[in-house]
Amino acid sequence: MNGLPNEALTQVAAYFQALAEPTRLQILNYLREKERNVGELAQLCGYTSANISRHLTLLTQHGLVTRESRGNSAFYKIADPAVYALCDLVCGSIGRQLDRAAEGRAMFAGAPVAPAVATAPAAD
Amino acid sequence: MNGLPNEALTQVAAYFQALAEPTRLQILNYLREKERNVGELAQLCGYTSANISRHLTLLTQHGLVTRESRGNSAFYKIADPAVYALCDLVCGSIGRQLDRAAEGRAMFAGAPVAPAVATAPAAD
DNA sequence: TTATTATTTGCGCAAGTAGTTAAATAGTCA
DNA sequence: TGACTATTTAACTACTTGCGCAAATAATAA
Numbered sequence: 001m002n003g004l005p006n007e008a009l010t011q012v013a014a015y016f017q018a019l020a021e022p023t024r025l026q027i028l029n030y031l032r033e034k035e036r037n038v039g040e041l042a043q044l045c046g047y048t049s050a051n052i053s054r055h056l057t058l059l060t061q062h063g064l065v066t067r068e069s070r071g072n073s074a075f076y077k078i079a080d081p082a083v084y085a086l087c088d089l090v091c092g093s094i095g096r097q098l099d100r101a102a103e104g105r106a107m108f109a110g111a112p113v114a115p116a117v118a119t120a121p122a123a124d
Numbered sequence: 125m126n127g128l129p130n131e132a133l134t135q136v137a138a139y140f141q142a143l144a145e146p147t148r149l150q151i152l153n154y155l156r157e158k159e160r161n162v163g164e165l166a167q168l169c170g171y172t173s174a175n176i177s178r179h180l181t182l183l184t185q186h187g188l189v190t191r192e193s194r195g196n197s198a199f200y201k202i203a204d205p206a207v208y209a210l211c212d213l214v215c216g217s218i219g220r221q222l223d224r225a226a227e228g229r230a231m232f233a234g235a236p237v238a239p240a241v242a243t244a245p246a247a248d
Numbered sequence: 249t250t251a252t253t254a255t256t257t258g259c260g261c262a263a264g265t266a267g268t269t270a271a272a273t274a275g276t277c278a
Numbered sequence: 279t280g281a282c283t284a285t286t287t288a289a290c291t292a293c294t295t296g297c298g299c300a301a302a303t304a305a306t307a308a
Contacts, residue, residue, distance in 0.1 A: 006146070006150075009149045009150055010146045011218055012211060012215065013144050013145055013146045013148075014144075015214045015217065016140050016141075016143040016144035017140075019140040019144075020137050020138075020140035020141035020144045021137055021265090022130070022133040022134045022137045023267095024137075025133045025136060029133070030180075037284080037285090038284070038286090039283095039284065039285085040157055043279080044283060047267080047268095048267080048268070048269085049285065049286090050267090050268080050269080050270095050286075050287080051268080053264075053285060053286055054266085054267095054287090063217065063218075063221040063224075064251070069274090069275090071280095072274065072284050072285080073275090073283090073284060073285080074284080074286090080217050080220075082213050082214075082217045086213055087140050089210055089213070090136050090208065090210070091132075091136065093139065093187065093206045094136065094139060094187075097172060097187040103186055111272070123183075145295095161254080161292075162254070162255060162256090163253095163255085165255065171296095171298090172298060172299085173254075173255065173256090174255085174257080174297085174299080175297055175298075177255060178296085178297090179296090181256080193304090193305090195254090195305070196252095196253065196254050196255080196304065196306055197253095197254060197305090198254080198255060249308100250307100250308085251306100251307080252305100252306080252307075252308095253305085253307095254303100254304100255303080255304075255305100256301105256303070256304090256307100257302070257303085258299105258301075259298105259299090259300090260297105260298095260299095261296105261298095262295100262297090263297105264295075265292100265294075265295100266291105266294095267290100267291085267292085267293100268290080268292105268295085269288105269289090269290090269298080270288085270290105270297105270308105271287085271288075271289095272279080272288085273284100273285080273286070273287085273306085274283100274285075274286090275279105275282100275284080276281100276283080276284100277281085277283100277293080278279100278281085278300105
């Protein structure tokens with residue numbers, strides 16, 4: 001991504017933007033198992049169909065999912081498996097970050113890092 | 125990322141959000157070469173130092189860069205190399221998407237797909 | 249001390265966005 | 279045809295965010 005023109009950066013940013021929303025990640029998470037229609041996803045996520053429909057439109061526009069109309073329902077499924085690789089990378093980064101935070105807390109608490117739960121009186 | 129609790133999804137979304145901004149991607153791009161201070165980045169990006177400083181604060185909070193105060197300047201450098209892996213993945217996805225779009229256009233235009241200059245920003 | 253430079257922060261504006269309800273659209277079935 | 283269901287779109291509200299300007303803070307130099 002070195003000598004990318006400005007327009008490319010905008011594209012990449014837009015792609016990340018599509019993933020930068022908890023509800024959309026939740027949708028992608030449910031689609032990991034199998035394709036689902038709008039109403040189903042709405043119920044699973046706990047939002048209105050209208051809202052989920054718009055999220056799905058956005059994900060479709062960015063090529064993350066594909067839509068297939070069947071009967072009077074619209075079924076969506078994952079189009080770009082790279083999504084999960086991305087999420088795994090991010091989870092790894094966040095994990096390392098939390099580890100560092102735990103170390104930091106341990107320095108003050110004088111307690112071992114492992115127990116985790118008991119280690120956080122002051123943080124977050 | 126399968127059975128993630130809702131809170132985790134929010135964390136992941138926030139991480140993606142940090143990358144979902146062209147200016148911040150530009151900053152990360154410049155930091156790829158070497159560490160730089162705020163004013164330098166501001167000049168390179170064409171924004172005020174105030175603006176860049178805020179972006180750097182956000183990137184720091186998400187563990188993407190680290191700050192080191194030296195003299196009366198603040199030098200920033202990449203803290204999480206995963207950033208570039210993420211960007212490469214996204215570039216790949218966008219590239220494939222553009223390829224598909226080119227195929228689609230070719231079906232109408234009757235033109236070969238290969239030549240296209242815009243076929244793929246791809247990756248390093 | 250004061251002056252100078254670099255960075256950060258408070259504030260306001262403009263633009264973008266997630267969510268709702270209600271209306272419009274599309275497909276199925278009698 | 280009309281009734282019914284599923285999805286999409288429109289209109290709206292509340293909230294977030296990128297930006298610049300100006301003031302505040304921090305470090306160096308005179």
